Amino acid sequence: MEAQVQVVTRLRAAFRSGLTVPEQFRRSQLLQLVALLKDNEEAILTALHSDLRRPKFESVLAEIEMVSTELHHALSNLSSWMKPQYVDKNLATKLDDCFVRREPVGLVLVVGPWNYPLQLLLLPLVAAIAAGNCVILKPSEISAATDGLIAELLPRYLHQDCYAVVSGGAEETSALLTIPFDHIFYTGSQAVARLVLQAAAVHLTPVTLELGGKCPCFIHDQVDVAAAARRLAWSKFFNAGQSCVAPDFVLCSAATRDALLPALRDTLQEFYSQEPQKSPHLSRIVSPRHCTRLTELLEKTSGKVVIGGESDPEDKYIAPTVVVDVAEDDALMKEEIFGPILPIVTVESVTEGIDFINRHDKPLALYVFSDSSSVVRQVLEKTSSGGFCSNDGIVHMTLPGLPFGGVGASGWGKYHGRWGFETFSHQRACMLRGWALERLNGLRYPPYSEDKLGWLRWTTLKEIKLTKTLLMETVWGRAE
Numbered sequence: 001m002e003a004q005v006q007v008v009t010r011l012r013a014a015f016r017s018g019l020t021v022p023e024q025f026r027r028s029q030l031l032q033l034v035a036l037l038k039d040n041e042e043a044i045l046t047a048l049h050s051d052l053r054r055p056k057f058e059s060v061l062a063e064i065e066m067v068s069t070e071l072h073h074a075l076s077n078l079s080s081w082m083k084p085q086y087v088d089k090n091l092a093t094k095l096d097d098c099f100v101r102r103e104p105v106g107l108v109l110v111v112g113p114w115n116y117p118l119q120l121l122l123l124p125l126v127a128a129i130a131a132g133n134c135v136i137l138k139p140s141e142i143s144a145a146t147d148g149l150i151a152e153l154l155p156r157y158l159h160q161d162c163y164a165v166v167s168g169g170a171e172e173t174s175a176l177l178t179i180p181f182d183h184i185f186y187t188g189s190q191a192v193a194r195l196v197l198q199a200a201a202v203h204l205t206p207v208t209l210e211l212g213g214k215c216p217c218f219i220h221d222q223v224d225v226a227a228a229a230r231r232l233a234w235s236k237f238f239n240a241g242q243s244c245v246a247p248d249f250v251l252c253s254a255a256t257r258d259a260l261l262p263a264l265r266d267t268l269q270e271f272y273s274q275e276p277q278k279s280p281h282l283s284r285i286v287s288p289r290h291c292t293r294l295t296e297l298l299e300k301t302s303g304k305v306v307i308g309g310e311s312d313p314e315d316k317y318i319a320p321t322v323v324v325d326v327a328e329d330d331a332l333m334k335e336e337i338f339g340p341i342l343p344i345v346t347v348e349s350v351t352e353g354i355d356f357i358n359r360h361d362k363p364l365a366l367y368v369f370s371d372s373s374s375v376v377r378q379v380l381e382k383t384s385s386g387g388f389c390s391n392d393g394i395v396h397m398t399l400p401g402l403p404f405g406g407v408g409a410s411g412w413g414k415y416h417g418r419w420g421f422e423t424f425s426h427q428r429a430c431m432l433r434g435w436a437l438e439r440l441n442g443l444r445y446p447p448y449s450e451d452k453l454g455w456l457r458w459t460t461l462k463e464i465k466l467t468k469t470l471l472m473e474t475v476w477g478r479a480e
Contacts, residue, residue, distance in 0.1 A: 004172075008179050011107055012136040014161040016272030020104065021132045023082055027075065029129050032157040033122065034071050037064055040153055046120060053119065053284035053316070058239060063118040064451050066398060070123050073400040074418055075129045080419050081130065084430070091459050097432040102425040104132030104181030111196070113188045114286050115242040120293060121150065124185045125163075127420025128316025130400050133183075134162045138176060141169045142286055157421035174199075181205050183424060184444055189242075190409060200374070207415035208423055212244035215363045217393065218353045218379060219252040219260065219387075226259070228369045229392075232342075233271060233365075237320045240283040241340040245365040245387070245394050249326070249335060249343045251353045256452035257324060257344050265307055268320050277317050282317040285339060291316050294339040298323075300331035302307075303343060306326045327357070344368075350375055359459035361409035362386070367393050386410050 019025060037044070041064060048059040084099040108128045112121030121139055128135045137154065141148040149163040166176060177184075177199035186196045187210040198208045219228055236247050240463050247376040252260065272279040295311050301323055308321035318340050326332055326343040333343065347353045357366065357379075366385035368376050376390045388404035389396040397416070405414030416424050443452045 004166060004176055004179065004221050007136065007166065010105065010161055011136065011164060014159075015106055015134045018128075019159070020134055023078060026078060026129055026132055029086060029158055030075055030078075030126065031409060033129075034068070034075075034147070036153055036157040037068055037071075040149075043153075045148075045151060046147045048118065051114070051143040052239065052242070052286055053063070054239060055281050055283065057281070058283065062116060062239065066119045067126070069398070070126050070400055070416065073419070074126055077418065078130055081418055091430065091462060093433075094438055095434065096412040097430075098432050099430045101430050102131070102421070103120060103428050105135060105426050106426055106431065107129045107135045107201075108135045108183045108185060109138065109176060109181045111138045111176075111184070111186045111188070112140055114140035114142035115239065115244070118150070119145035120187045120242055121423060124187075124208075124415055124420065124424075127415050128185075128424045129163075130421050131424035133424050135164075136176070136181075137163070137165045138173055139165065139255055140166065157209065164263075174399070178202075183208070183476075185415075185423075186210070190327050196256075208415070209406070209411045210244070210413075210415075211409065211411040212338070212403075213361055213363045213406070213410040214248040214333070214336050215245060215367065215385075216357050217247035217250050217367040217369065218347075218350075219256055220248055220350065220368070220375050221253055221256050222371040222375070223256070223369050224371065225256075225259045225263050229267045231392050232369070233264060233267045234318070235279065236342050237268075237271070237282070237340050239395065240285060240318070241342075242286065243394065244336075245397055246338075246365055247347055247393050248343070248363075249333065251345050251347050251356060254346050257346060260305060260344075261322065261324070264322055268307065270321065276319050277312065277315065282320070282340075285318060286316070288313055288316060291318060293331065294337070294341060295319075297331055301343075302327060302330055303332065304373050308340075318446075354379060355463070357383050362407045363408045364410040365389065365396070370419040377386065384408075397470060414426070 002232055009254060044064060045056055048054045048063060082102060084101050089098050101399045110121060111126045117140055119136055125135055125137060139150050141147055151167050154163060154165050177196060180203040183206050184196060184200050184207045186193060190211050193209045193211055197207060207342060208337030217232060232247060260280055272282050276282055285294065291313050298309060303323040305325035306322055306324050308319035310319040318412050321341045322344045323332060325339065326345050332341065347356055362384045364386040364387050366383060368379045368390045370376055384407055387396050387404065396402060402416065403414035403419040404416040405411050414421055443455050
């Protein structure tokens, strides 16, 4: 605890000095992160393979390239993000400068998860640096190899008075949360998120929560079944299903299910061969404890395992598994699966599928597979979720221009691209006023009178009439 307080004290002093505020400093630190990724790619891939037995292809795509894209997006747009945003003025402020100024919030704590231990720690770091903050990173101890590598590399590349890594387990995280921060960014489970919120409430610290939940995939009868099977299997079994935006379960009609199952069997054999455990393209479960949790879910389900189901706890292996005849109250439907198990729930119409989705917590992502644009639009308009994607899975989160975050139980707040910059910035309302027209200010000063009030109301009325006139001219112009 004493060491943590010393780190916080050092970083707060650096922030108060104004070191992190200039654009050039922010750029220099973002460029250092670019260099970190480039110089240490092999070490990063080795650590990720050690933690998750993750294939190089998936690690490069999901970790290194995701962070690299975010870095280049921030570097390309930083100047425009930092510029004041001028706002519309009324009659009383015509001579004033009125704008929104983005200022760093101060010292930020980022608590990362184990499933994407580099990406989900460095993406918020990129946003916090771009916004001009000092940052403490707390990697997950579960992904121990990546945790150790980050703790080793970050001080070599980033300014040590402004950025630090604190390693350790639940005890160290709990101790960190007792310290006042200016913003806490947490990615992980809902259970731990509640503890984070309780700790943050003591200091009235704003919190961003990137959680998860059960992301549905509704598959409509009118669909290219073979293509749907490939895209569903890729997005579900990528990283062995250990993705917060992975399709957690499928909703479809019995007829679609019967057509989908053989296509999924063929796809999984094509992806991972007839012996998936020997495939170099399939990740492993992160720990024996998580592996046990998943095997127990399979033992408790009342559904029927039709694909996979095999497991090897010593190898932290669970086969890509599909379960049918799954009821709404089944064990597999009570919590986020976060593993390579895909339940299929039968619904016989689009309306029934929408009703099913809306009976449960709002998910982090919602997927619809359909050849019908009207069906896609119907599900989009009648549901709520953090993100939405039709005819594919996961890929929406790779675009920096789209906000990433949940709604309700799936999370609070958003990031990626400018959205992350805004999360870690204070939007300060600014009005710069001179001393001209002081005589007009007499209307607002005591002693008050009905005449003064009438004149002030008249200025408001003139503003309303002007707005209406401009609106009518716009509408009339369009009508012409």
